[in-house]
Amino acid sequence: MRRRFEVVVMLKPGMADPQGRAVEDALPTMGWSGLTNVRVGKHVELTVEADSEDAARALVEQVADRLLSNPVIEDYRILSAEEVR
Amino acid sequence: MRRRFEVVVMLKPGMADPQGRAVEDALPTMGWSGLTNVRVGKHVELTVEADSEDAARALVEQVADRLLSNPVIEDYRILSAEEVR
Numbered sequence: 001m002r003r004r005f006e007v008v009v010m011l012k013p014g015m016a017d018p019q020g021r022a023v024e025d026a027l028p029t030m031g032w033s034g035l036t037n038v039r040v041g042k043h044v045e046l047t048v049e050a051d052s053e054d055a056a057r058a059l060v061e062q063v064a065d066r067l068l069s070n071p072v073i074e075d076y077r078i079l080s081a082e083e084v085r
Numbered sequence: 086m087r088r089r090f091e092v093v094v095m096l097k098p099g100m101a102d103p104q105g106r107a108v109e110d111a112l113p114t115m116g117w118s119g120l121t122n123v124r125v126g127k128h129v130e131l132t133v134e135a136d137s138e139d140a141a142r143a144l145v146e147q148v149a150d151r152l153l154s155n156p157v158i159e160d161y162r163i164l165s166a167e168e169v170r
Contacts, residue, residue: 008128009128010128010130020129023129023131023152023153026152027148027152030148030151030152032144032147032148034133034134034135034144035131035132035133035134035144035148036131036132036134037130037131037132038129038130038131039129039130039131040127040128040129041127041128041129041130042125042126042127042128043093043094043095043125043126043127043128044105044108044123044124044125044126045095045122045123045124045126046108046120046121046122046123046124047120047121047122048119048120049119049120049121050119059117059119059120062117063112063115063117063120066115067108067111067112067115068108
């Protein structure tokens with residue numbers, strides 16, 4: 001069974017986020033107001049072939065923890081898993 | 086009312102994704118198999134102050150379309166909007 005997962009990797013709360021800051025600084029120059037606390041992270045999508053959803057999710061957690069994120073400065077969360085053909 | 090939105094920006098299907106390719110190439114060296122079709126995009130979170138959810142969402146769509154994404158090569162989608170204090 002193949003499943004498509006989404007993994008979100010964001011800097012931990014309190015960590016400086018230069019990309020988010022750059023977006024915030026650009027907003028007023030575009031004429032927009034009322035937008036604050038911008039954070040920019042990574043969104044990873046991947047397809048997993050595994051016997052069960054539990055096995056697939058365990059593999060995605062390993063990959064997210066050891067390859068996609070830096071656990072010292074980033075948190076990750078797994079958003080969804082849907083079957084694909 | 087303040088609402089927290091999430092915006093996902095991914096390269097359009099078919100566009101070469103060097104970051105996704107780098108992740109895929111690293112997987113076997115870490116001993117993992119069964120993972121394919123890795124795509125890496127941006128995940129943006131931001132807080133919007135607006136009178137209504139419709140007004141907030143319209144503003145987020147403008148920002149996503151004109152600042153956060155490059156519509157020629159990227160698609161965006163707005164994931165969620167929850168009220169915050």
